[in-house]
Structure formats: C-alpha cells, structure tokens
Amino acid sequence: MHTLYTRPETGGFAVHAALEQSGTEYKVVTIDKSKGDHRGAEFGALSPLGQVPVLKLPDGTAMTESAAMMIYLGDLNLEAGLGPPPGSALxxxxxxxxxxxxxxxxxxxxxxxxxxxxxxxxxxxxxxxxxxxxxxxxxxxxxxxxxxxxxxxxxxxxxxxxxxxxxxxxxxxxxxxxxxxxxxxxxxxxxxxxxxxxxxxxxxxxxx
Structure with missing residues (x-):
C-alpha cells in the first residue's frame, strides 16, 4: 500500500488525484501543522525538511518532491493515462x-x-x-x-x-x-x- 502524507490546500492535491487515477491501493495521513505534526520525529524521518507531500512506498521507503511522485505514479500504471509511456512522441x-x-x-x-x-x-x-x-x-x-x-x-x-x-x-x-x-x-x-x-x-x- 502507498501512504500519502499531506494536508489540505497543498501540493499533495495533485499526488492525491494521481493516486486515485492510478488504481493503486493507498491511504491518506493528515499532517496537521497546527499540532506540530510536521516537527515530529516520525514524520521528520520521512521528510527531513518537514514538508508535505510525502509518499511512502509499499517497501517502506519515502518519496518527497511532488513532481517526482507524479511521474512515478504515471509509470506505475501506464494504462491509467497519467502520462505518456516512455518512448512515445508526447x-x-x-x-x-x-x-x-x-x-x-x-x-x-x-x-x-x-x-x-x-x-x-x-x-x-x-x-x-x-x-x-x-x-x-x-x-x-x-x-x-x-x-x-x-x-x-x-x-x-x-x-x-x-x-x-x-x-x-x-x-x-x-x-x-x-x-x-x-x-x-x-x-x-x-x-x-x-x-x-x-x-x-x-x-x-x-x-x-
């Protein structure tokens, strides 16, 4: 399962949409900045800068950088239409x-x-x-x-x-x-x- 760490009105929006379109199993974990979640040790291990979004992969490793997540999710299921396949003209x-x-x-x-x-x-x-x-x-x-x-x-x-x-x-x-x-x-x-x-x-x- 993929886990998206995010909060409303952030760059996690596009990644959330991409996860939904990709058809992969995922869950969303809210990082509440008002509660200091972004400063916690657990989240800090995933995101050294304390920023969202973060995408935890099924193997437990974490991705930062929302654009990289978009490319990754597009390639995860090419039939989902998130991006043209490698080698295509587009x-x-x-x-x-x-x-x-x-x-x-x-x-x-x-x-x-x-x-x-x-x-x-x-x-x-x-x-x-x-x-x-x-x-x-x-x-x-x-x-x-x-x-x-x-x-x-x-x-x-x-x-x-x-x-x-x-x-x-x-x-x-x-x-x-x-x-x-x-x-x-x-x-x-x-x-x-x-x-x-x-x-x-x-x-x-x-x-x-």
Whole structure:
C-alpha cells in the first residue's frame, strides 16, 4: 500500500488525484501543522525538511518532491493515462510541462505566499511578493500560449501535467483576473476539474 502524507490546500492535491487515477491501493495521513505534526520525529524521518507531500512506498521507503511522485505514479500504471509511456512522441512534452510547473510556477507561488522566507529584510517582503506574482503570472501566460486551442497541454488527452498545472493556477491570488487574461488556461482547468480523480482529491484538499 502507498501512504500519502499531506494536508489540505497543498501540493499533495495533485499526488492525491494521481493516486486515485492510478488504481493503486493507498491511504491518506493528515499532517496537521497546527499540532506540530510536521516537527515530529516520525514524520521528520520521512521528510527531513518537514514538508508535505510525502509518499511512502509499499517497501517502506519515502518519496518527497511532488513532481517526482507524479511521474512515478504515471509509470506505475501506464494504462491509467497519467502520462505518456516512455518512448512515445508526447513523453518529452509531458515531462517538460510537469517540470516547468514544478520548477517555475510552484516556486513563484511559494515566494509569493511565503515571502518572508526569501528575504532577511522585513522591508523587502513586499518587493519579493511583487516580483513573485509577476513571475507567476508571466509563466502562466506561457502555459496559456502553449495550450492554444487544444483542450489540454498535450492535445486532446489530459495528463498529470494538466492536473499539476491546474492546481497551481488555482492558487493564484486573483484567479478571475488570471482566467480573464488566459482563456486557454481557464478552459484546461475547467476540463481538469471534471475528472473523477480530481473530484475525489478535491473533497479532501478543496483546491478548486
């Protein structure tokens, strides 16, 4: 069995949806930050940084890094459709957009919401947030252009890259304004919202 350690409204949302879609047996363990669960010795052994999500594998070892979990779960059951199989023409594009979202969108989002972690000068917090929001918006505009008139990033078929990107897009501090400017992105996010695996994950995470 796989065990997902997470909490609502975090990057565990996409992994939760991927677990559901993969068909593998899993359970969810909530790490309650208000109770200090993330500082406990047991969780610390799984996640040295004290961050969620963490995916414990059936052999007892642990994975961190949500994008890596998405790739792993996609390869675990290729028939689930979370990602194109290795060797397919779409595989490089799937990996590109999944990593783009993790390395750029996710990081810009964290800089915006946790600006104090990115400067030692309290007077610089507003500047960090302004820069982060500008980066996040520009990067989402790039995604919007990449989608074009397609339903999803890879064309007619959704993948884990769409779930991951839609999750972060919906963390934007002004989603209505974002979608007004990025109609292709809005269409993709609406399509992701209708996936059964996403609906299941959303009942816990409330990310959409």
């Amino acid at each position: 595989r490089p594009h799937y990996l590109r957009w999944l990593v783009f979202s993790a390395a750029n969108l996710y990081m810009a989002d964290l800089r915006y919401y946790y600006a104090d972690r990115h400067t030692s000068d309290p007077a610089g917090i507003d500047g960090v947030k302004t820069s982060a929001l500008a980066d996040l918006t520009k990067q989402l505009e790039i995604v919007d252009q990449a989608i074009g008139d397609q339903p999803f990033l890879l064309g007619d078929t959704w993948s884990g890259a769409d779930i991951y990107t839609a999750m972060i897009a919906n963390w934007h501090p002004d989603v209505p304004a974002l979608f007004a400017a990025c109609r292709n992105l809005e269409r993709m996010c609406n399509g992701v919202r209708e996936l059964e695996c996403v609906k299941t994950a959303n009942r816990y995470h409330k990310s959409f």
